[in-house]
Amino acid sequence: MLKAEVKRMTDQSPAEGETGPEEPEKLVPRHRMANELRDDINNGIYEPGQKLPSQRDLAERYNVARNTAAEAVKILIAEGLIDNRDRARPTVRGPRRLLRLGAERYSNRLREETGVSPFRAEVEKQGKTPRVDCPSITKIRPPADIAARLGLSAERDFVVRRENWYFADEEPVQLGITYIPWEIAEGTVLATSANMGKGSLYGRFEDRGHRIAAIREEISSRMPTPEETKGLKVPAGVPVIDVIHTGIDQDDQPFEVTCFTMRADLNGLDYRIRIED
Amino acid sequence: MLKAEVKRMTDQSPAEGETGPEEPEKLVPRHRMANELRDDINNGIYEPGQKLPSQRDLAERYNVARNTAAEAVKILIAEGLIDNRDRARPTVRGPRRLLRLGAERYSNRLREETGVSPFRAEVEKQGKTPRVDCPSITKIRPPADIAARLGLSAERDFVVRRENWYFADEEPVQLGITYIPWEIAEGTVLATSANMGKGSLYGRFEDRGHRIAAIREEISSRMPTPEETKGLKVPAGVPVIDVIHTGIDQDDQPFEVTCFTMRADLNGLDYRIRIED
DNA sequence: GCAAGTATCTGGCTCAAGCCAGATGCGATA
DNA sequence: TATCGCATCTGGCTTGAGCCAGATACTTGC
Known part of the structure; x- marks a missing residue:
């Protein structure tokens, strides 16, 4: 790394004594x-x-x-x-350490043993203070794409929409919007309370007879919208990662969809998957 | 012109205390x-x-x-x-259809039954013509992060580096760089030929006693470097998705790492994962 | 009818000048 | 010593002018 020769010839003389194989490709x-x-x-x-x-x-x-x-x-x-x-x-900007979120965050055993959410664990691993904010829980008609994933009708059915903001040291990290069929959420804390109690979200699903058996995660990436730039404080030049997560129960029925929007400078995903024969 | 008369004596007021629903927020x-x-x-x-x-x-x-x-x-x-x-x-720019790549692309059965690579299948599903180009196969010292994932030494060991470019209708879609321990690739087409023969890449690994049993995929996203912008023809305002893929065999040994760089406007990932108890 | 050549339009880029509000540094004052 | 107030610096933004090369449309000549 010879940083000694910092050439700073301010005059733009051609000065290409020996033309390398690369053409200078004149630049503005x-x-x-x-x-x-x-x-x-x-x-x-x-x-x-x-x-x-x-x-x-x-x-x-x-x-x-x-x-x-x-x-x-x-x-x-x-x-x-x-x-x-x-x-x-x-x-x-230096390289930032990414929160590495994997599928094990849905592990039933892990949930039962530790009782602490994987997001919190991952943030604490970096010596930061996690916080999750649930500013709104509403009952709405599902958006068409969500309805399709839950096997519902966008016209007739209802879902509970839960909005969750995730912070590390008060810095916004990601946003997750969870949709739960009204049929499942009705009459439970899923439809009413930000506080999920022991075992968290998936504990409550289990109370209703839906034990998580599989997940589907659809991942894409794009530049943030202006709203997201503001809400998540996404720095300029940083994309967001979209994850559409579907929770599937022991009967192969989807019972929950969450749309995550993650700052790409702070989040990564890490999956270990067994290959079926 | 001091606007001293405008100075806020209530300086540093909470400001976000009781902001109206939406102030016009004067824009440039x-x-x-x-x-x-x-x-x-x-x-x-x-x-x-x-x-x-x-x-x-x-x-x-x-x-x-x-x-x-x-x-x-x-x-x-x-x-x-x-x-x-x-x-x-x-x-x-209209919404573009994404290539949805999932873990089943590594399925042993699928490979044996169809014999066609999942990338090709996915591209053809969109009515486009796939092409894969392998412009270089070299023997090098592994980069440090690759060596770590393969359990090799970056100073003593060698790997085969295979560079693959993926096209759909001659439009560059993604780039994959595969690293294979020299010990495994030595003396096989893995180290010499772009053409992998029946069963493709993973068929050859199987010949050498490494049947894929699990994968790890580390996913992140960022803006492309200028080289990537040129090579992959990434349009302005489009990020890339990085996937570091590790192939793991029946003995839980990693035998191959591939670093993908995907145009985010053309690629997405789609994982279905069984949750272990 | 068609090809070649030309005038015009377009986006990309640079510059010089200037305004503004927030950040910074510093000295004077309490 | 601590704090306040001010001059200065900084980045962000806008303007109007102008140059350039490629694209487009239009004419002209064969």
Whole structure:
């Protein structure tokens, strides 16, 4: 890692003495500058957590207008290399440790033995304080895609919709919206209370005769909507992971669907799956 | 011009104490314009595939400078709502059908019965033509994280590195880099040939006494690097999904690791998992 | 009817100038 | 010493001007 030769020839003379196999591929200034900055970051010249020089400085160093310097920084922000929360000085983003959520979080035994939710366990493993907020429980008609997964009718049936926000050290991490057939939730805490009691959510399903036997998880990723950016405080240049989770009971019946929206800079998934013959 | 008279003596008031339902939340022009455009797109005023009016038109309609109009469009591009391939006119991006890849793609029975790779099957299901390209097979020292997963030493051991590019109708879809311990690959087509023969990759592992019994899949998501943007032709505003896949045999030994990089606009994952008690 | 050539339009990009509000630093004051 | 107030700095944003190369449409000549 020879960071000694930080060439900074501000004049854009061709200067390509020996043309490598790669053609220079002439770049517009914003990209030339973004590339240099990116290399510097990857080579550790700017350390994670370190603030970048001011736009006005950068502009002078790279011999561009301040506007252009700002554009170059924006490129790296969009790539997720630089963080620019609020109006603070843009900062080099370091690799963050991911919460690794796996299928064992649904294990019946684990639930019974520890009594602590896997999300909490995972957060505490990182030395942070978990918090789960359930700001709303409502009775609604299921959205069409949810109805399909639960085997319900979007016109005739009802579901309980439970909204859960997950925090680590008060930083929003993910959002989960759980849909439960009214038939199952009716008359239980599932339909009324944020506090699920011993064994948590799946404990209550078991009370109603639905023991979790299998799950389906449909995973995709996309850029957050503006609402999600605000609600989850997703930094610029960070996508979200969508997980549509379906809980399936011992009779092969789906009894619950949860749609997770996770910040991709804080969450990952980790599945160990036995392959059936 | 000190606006001293505006100074809040009630400074640092809780602020989110009893905010009204929705304050207008004054927006800068670029966001105001981006919001209107986004609504129009979501309300179907601009149909998927339709071209946006010219920047100069938009600027006039929204009463901003052309620069600002361009910035507003860029916001929607970064959100993934608008596509601006090449220098073509920005176009409203429609929802794309995802390739849904699941764990059953590793099923031994499925492999033996159909003989066709799950990727091919999934692509053909969409009426497209699959193609897999294996441009390089090399013998290298394993990267540290790979070595750890295979139980090898990054200094002493070797692995075969196989690079695979996956296309649907000649559009790049994903990239997979497979690492196989040299001990296993030595002397087989695994180390030499792109063509795997009947039963494909996992058929050859079985020849060497490694029947797949379990897999581990570690999933995360991020924005693509510039190289990936170029190689996979990832459109602006689209993340990639990283999957680190580990194949585990009947003796609980890992025998293969593959790192997938998938375009998130074309790929999704779909796992059905039995929950152990 | 068709091909070639041309004028126009478009998006991408850069620049210089300037306003604003929040952050920062520093000195004066209590 | 601790706190307040102010000057300054910073990033974010907007504007209007202008250049460029590729796309498009239109004309002209064969």
